[in-house]
Amino acid sequence: MLAHIPLMIVPFILYNIGLAGLFGDLSDPWAADVFSVGMLSGGTWTMTIADLFVLLALLLLFVEVLKATRTSNASLLDHMLSTLVFIAFLVEFLLVERAASSLFFILTAVAFIDVLAGFSISLRAASRDVNLR
Template identity: 50%
Template sequence: MYLVGFPLLLIPLALYNIIAFLFGLGFGDTVFTVPMMSGATLSVSTGDLLIILSILLLFVEILKATRFGVKSIVDHLLSFVVFVVALGEFLMVQQAATSTFLLFLVICAIDVVGGFSISIRAAARDYTVDGTHPIAH
């Protein structure tokens, strides 16, 4: 079941702000470590977890982009609003001037550009008359 009209990348944006403003944690703080077979220890930070969550949600957003219809357009517009808000926060808020937020901003941009381009291709593919493709003419 898809969440229609809800930009999923709003979740990591909200989590970032909660972590940065309410808890005051650093995004480089280690949350847990994983011993590797090589003998090395992998340290996973708060920022790493936020980016992992963002990438997983980006995958779901790209799946949602394959739908066609008015609800899909609204979903894309809301994703664009999340990107604009994140860009504004990145440029104007001191706590957002981190590499974690920059990576999140790139993920939001991929969501917007990828979502619109996939939807346009899906719409062009779905719009055929008598087996001919009207855009190809």
């Protein structure tokens, strides 16, 4: 049953935990630097918590796309749950003032791509399973 839980719920939950102030600074918890690396060019590359969120969302999107390639009876449930997660992202983005940020918009866009990719891949795989002879 855990395999059917949409993984995009993880960034959604973590973002809301951060909004609740459990990660520290209430003003902008996503701006904190995680690490900095001096580059050969002389510049400094800095990774923030927001950057890590985007990276996490992209990695989870990759796993969700791999999950979408499975053809089973439960794939419809997976797509419905992913759609509900996207709707939750969209509603929160539109209605919650502190969710009106570029980070949350990017997470919402990744959830939307998850929904589109899931349905597209499943339809493509299902069309291969149908034999019209």
